[in-house]
Amino acid sequence: MDTAAHPAGNGASGTTLISHLLESLAKRSNYLEEGVIHTNVDSSLSKGDSLADLVTLLTSITLAVKTVGSMVRRMGLPRAEAQSVTDINKIANDTWIRELTASDACCVLVSEDLDDPVVVEESHRGNYAVVFDPLTGLADPPAQDMGAIFGVFRQLTQETEPGVEDVLQPARNLIAAGYAVYGAATMVVLSYGSGVHGFTLDPTLSEFILTHENMQVPYSGRVYAINEGFSSKLDPKTQQMLKALKDEPALDGSTRTCRYIGSMVPELHRTIIRGGVYIYPAHEARPQGRFKLLYEAGPLAFVVEKAGGQASTGTRAILDIQPESLHHRVEVYMGSEDDINLCTSHFRKAPWGRGPSADPMYSLRRSKSIDAQMKAGTEEGDSGGPLVNSPSIGAGGEDGFVCAYLPVV
Structure with missing residues (x-):
């Protein structure tokens, strides 16, 4: 079940x-x-x-x-x-x-x-x-x-x-x-x-x-849905966010996978059931985003949040936006809380800068993800993958514990 x-x-x-x-x-x-x-x-x-x-x-x-x-x-x-x-x-x-x-x-x-x-x-x-x-x-x-x-x-x-x-x-x-x-x-x-x-x-x-009955969005997922055909037309912050989704492991340590069919409702339905994040950001061709706030993004955001997920434009909650017109457009980030926090961390300014380090769950997520990969690598006789070797995310000690570097405020 x-x-x-x-x-x-x-x-x-x-x-x-x-x-x-x-x-x-x-x-x-x-x-x-x-x-x-x-x-x-x-x-x-x-x-x-x-x-x-x-x-x-x-x-x-x-x-x-x-x-x-x-x-x-x-x-x-x-x-x-x-x-x-x-x-x-x-x-x-x-x-x-x-x-x-x-x-x-x-x-x-x-x-x-x-x-x-x-x-x-x-x-x-x-x-x-x-x-x-x-x-x-x-x-x-x-x-x-x-x-x-x-x-x-x-x-x-x-x-x-x-x-x-x-x-x-x-x-x-x-x-x-x-x-x-x-x-x-x-x-x-x-x-x-x-x-x-x-x-x-x-x-x-x-x-x-x-x-x-009582559908609930999982706290974290492995799938992100975005039209990567527009990646070259995204602004630098959004490009960095997309890179983080590819590089940053999911909470269970697995690599994320992109799934995109170009139909918002079925993709969001999958996200609600299985977790992950659905994204349609602004780009050169659609500087305000694609989806209409009043009868697309707004109702779907209501459902997602009632199911325990989050819905954002990247900088604010979709549910709180006052429509300026019947066909007001917005950017869309909807899905699992952990995945939304990772995405929106690139658009908010923390004392130590933007990006995943602005997310208070970042170090915990990294520690768990690296630990899972190290255990998998040990079982396979592997010395570890690229995540383990990355100096920016932590180091494994001889005692088997993984230490993630905490941001210094």
């Missing part, structure tokens, strides 16, 4: 996403309703109650995911609804808007595929503002797993007409966020304030079943 994601079940068919939502959100009504404690589940889920609206809203998102997932699987087949990348992108966006509007729980919608927000008609208006990217990782022709991203805010303009100000909030204000993965299986991973849970679509039941 994967320690990062524990399969869960409830009887022969398992716990459905809807039943999990009803149970979990009812228990957390105090958190979601800002201190208003409901005496029982029925009263908290009565018609017109915002908790019931949130359940309805998240359910409408799963309906959109099912529809788009089915379309993705059939793309290119005779008589398929979508025959091109342009078709599937437009249909996916229209599907999300239709389902969200029909929920009667939203007041304004912001999509990656639209320049302006969609204000829901008053007859179908609710109290939530939703941001989303209906289909990410779409290539022409399709050659990789794809996904979707969403986030839910409370409406700020309760007394006035809803608008863009309802979504221009830091991602830390999200009350729910998640993503969908379209691959060998269709999955929805979401958090509604406490914990992160994954649900897999059972095609025989047409229901999302709880398969990954």
Whole structure:
């Protein structure tokens, strides 16, 4: 069993996403309703109650995911609804808007595929503002797993007409966020304030079943994901950071490996389950970074941090950034805490300079990594690899202990 994601079940068919939502959100009504404690589940889920609206809203998102997932699987087949990348992108966006509007729980919608927000008609208006990217990782022709991203805010303009100000909030204000993965299986991973849970679509039941309960990002990983094709266009600090990822062993002493497929959601999903770091820094062609804060980086950062990981631009937490516009772009560093600390140490100034030495875990990580390699080398009759021979990281004594050089402040 994967320690990062524990399969869960409830009887022969398992716990459905809807039943999990009803149970979990009812228990957390105090958190979601800002201190208003409901005496029982029925009263908290009565018609017109915002908790019931949130359940309805998240359910409408799963309906959109099912529809788009089915379309993705059939793309290119005779008589398929979508025959091109342009078709599937437009249909996916229209599907999300239709389902969200029909929920009667939203007041304004912001999509990656639209320049302006969609204000829901008053007859179908609710109290939530939703941001989303209906289909990410779409290539022409399709050659990789794809996904979707969403986030839910409370409406700020309760007394006035809803608008863009309802979504221009830091991602830390999200009350729910998640993503969908379209691959060998269709999955929805979401958090509604406490914990992160994954649900897999059972095609025989047409229901999302709880398969990954209380997902946790491992503290450290062995994989980093970055498009190294842009390495020559990175600034010197970022180039040094990338070099450190290649040279610096992982916490268990193993050499890191690069994995990159060019599809953010599947790669971040792997990072959440297996650990490591996903990176998209600024470069010459994209000086502000690539990903949109509002409906890509923000919701994903919310999920990562609720799962115990970290999400940064390199210099600050993504969750704390105030969006300047609907399509505000940011750099992205998301994943395991130890790996993020290593990456961001190159962008913060410590008394002894930038780089891994600015990370308080550096010496411990180095000592453990070198010790593991020395033991492996001894078992193989080897005198040690390049890490052991490096004068910049420490020395092995005759007693078998490894001494790492500590920075002098």
